[in-house]
Amino acid sequence: MGAVKGKRMPRAVREQQMMDAAVRVFGQRGYRAASMDEIAELAGVSKPLVYLYLNSKEELFTACIRREAAALVDAVRGGVTPGEPADRQLWAGLRAFFTHTAERPDAWAVLHSQARTHGEPFAAEIAVMREEIVAFVTLLIAEAAREAHDNPLLPEQDVAGLAEALVGAAEALAVWANAASGVTAKEAAATLMNFAWSGLGNLMDGKSWSPPSR
């Protein structure tokens, strides 16, 4: 997959090849354990060329994060049809999410595992993407509330927590599905929809769970 190793290709193409290699190595070895040597070799390029195009390990990693974050967000957005009922939108988004992460496990490892565990420059990139997704989910929850009732019953702070929990659960399921093969993207999405939507439905009807008095 990808262009042949041959020489003299336009910069844009070479850069993609390098980032493909980098995502693979970063995803499998981790940021620190990945070596520029291995990345260059896997890209079929000499090391100085990697530096010429991507400047440094840090920038290369950042570039990978950005590219894969954008790809993931695009996949999710692309799977959703705006205007549909909120539950169908969520369902479609989750399916797109699980499908994408299953298709690109190294990219998912980079985004979910590596970028978040290696300090500020990278964690911030992920935070941006995650906030985008959380915001999207928050919107859907709010819209669902609007669909069910005239006025949303849920205070904003609660919605934020719920969205966070939903996204977290989705992430965990993506890891789980990737590891324990046997669970398809569709099944994972269904499990989560069942879990979340029914619960949310109850919440929006005002049937919230109350902690014991003591």
Add this chain to the structure above:
Amino acid sequence: MGAVKGKRMPRAVREQQMMDAAVRVFGQRGYRAASMDEIAELAGVSKPLVYLYLNSKEELFTACIRREAAALVDAVRGGVTPGEPADRQLWAGLRAFFTHTAERPDAWAVLHSQARTHGEPFAAEIAVMREEIVAFVTLLIAEAAREAHDNPLLPEQDVAGLAEALVGAAEALAVWANAASGVTAKEAAATLMNFAWSGLGNLMDGKSWSPPSR
């Protein structure tokens, strides 16, 4: 906190000091970026002593993982009163979990972020702990089903997915609460209980969400 840095302490004490330092450095820097020099210095000890007692960076990391995994599991188990209704057990367990992770953020980083992203020797350790917790949650869900009805309605495979999602959501909320200070352990637990329990309740009543036909 902890004994004075002074010299000549019994081995067992020194080992704990070293592991305290190691958890902090591993948690903040990550496994690869952490240097034995920094750990030794933070422990108030020379590097050779660290090697004398803990043998290698890898073994030191493993020792940290094991100690903190045991501490976390103990905290959760200790917070739960067996025999109580399943929802109260879950509530108590979640509160203990969020309290513990908030009190020891570096330990939580080690367990959740670092150990899982640095290859087999360590990921396996975490898998063991995680399975223990997932099994516990699975039991609670099954018990809840039993409490609500005479026969559990949920097939085993589904329960596994639900437990996985619940644990994943809890982990994500722990990170979220740790980062965005302002959310207490109690609030996080309440959010998750609301989210999960209501949804689960619906499921057990057979009101599951169904994907659109196409």
Add this chain to the structure above:
Amino acid sequence: MGAVKGKRMPRAVREQQMMDAAVRVFGQRGYRAASMDEIAELAGVSKPLVYLYLNSKEELFTACIRREAAALVDAVRGGVTPGEPADRQLWAGLRAFFTHTAERPDAWAVLHSQARTHGEPFAAEIAVMREEIVAFVTLLIAEAAREAHDNPLLPEQDVAGLAEALVGAAEALAVWANAASGVTAKEAAATLMNFAWSGLGNLMDGKSWSPPSR
């Protein structure tokens, strides 16, 4: 001797420079006491380059052993004219041997002293070279026996011991000549020829020394 220290030389050249330095340091300090730092410095190169080309201390040492063993065997073989009478061949071989060891004392130290005292990976290399030489000498002794009589009088096992003793004596004399300067290669060779050849001659005439009955 050797190319200028200057920078940017082709790999093959640099490798030889490094091995020159390594032979010197290994020969003078011993395998364990030699430091890669010193070798690199003596070679006029940074340490990483040594590792880039020679991989490890062990492989570097092995490479030195192989190069110098080949050089020594070549020198001895090159000094001998096949087809000549056995005694002249032995004489020529010994002269070449003593000349070579005197010219390259560090190489001789590596082969004779260091490689044999530092465990299996290296001792095996030397064993190969030594067997080659012992075999050569064994052939000469057998040929001498054939020249002197129609049938060789010496049983094979004895010849092996004799060759071993002759080679051992030569090795000791090489060390002795290297240390107590004042003995030339020619003198050493003459001493040994006198010592050995006369004895061998007698043996082949059947005049062997017999141990006392008790």
Add this chain to the structure above:
Amino acid sequence: MGAVKGKRMPRAVREQQMMDAAVRVFGQRGYRAASMDEIAELAGVSKPLVYLYLNSKEELFTACIRREAAALVDAVRGGVTPGEPADRQLWAGLRAFFTHTAERPDAWAVLHSQARTHGEPFAAEIAVMREEIVAFVTLLIAEAAREAHDNPLLPEQDVAGLAEALVGAAEALAVWANAASGVTAKEAAATLMNFAWSGLGNLMDGKSWSPPSR
């Protein structure tokens, strides 16, 4: 063999135990690769005690060399009956030598291999012992010359070389016999006597080998 590990033994005994252990470890691992830790453990003693008695690794090694050198010289001297004919003395000395080196391979490795390859402090010790033995052999050769003729025919310098060669051959045979088990001390001694004595006898009769004119 040797006293039980038990505590509180007189210094002299402990010292011997330590040196026993040291000879074994030095002989098998080499001077540099041997660790004081391993020696102390093998001696059944704590490391500080080794330092209390033997002061340093260097002094410990030197003490081992001296003890084993004395033991070897004593063994050879003890095997020889002064006043007997020179050939019987040499024969007896060689048998004692090969027997001793076969019985104590680690000690022989220390003397022959390790001490001579690790720099001045140690090589000097060996030189002393070796000179003693070479001198003894030199005497025997001279005496043999006296027995055979009224006046020695051999110039001193030649005798020195011959003795050196003889000792060197003996050393090589000792290594050979130790490695290739199957050769007894008696056989090794006989091989060497045959080889050497006949040659020496010829030499003393004036029948020396002459190098070709060119």
Add this chain to the structure above:
DNA sequence: TATGAATGAGCCTTCATTCAT
């Protein structure tokens, strides 16, 4: 556009050696 040659810096690990009891 592309690369062979080269290095400063740092890290894991080990070892001989000593202190305090």
Add this chain to the structure above:
DNA sequence: TATGAATGAAGGCTCATTCAT
């Protein structure tokens, strides 16, 4: 007599990064 606790110093090895072509 004997040892548990502790360290300064150094060595092997790797890595991100650059120079010169």
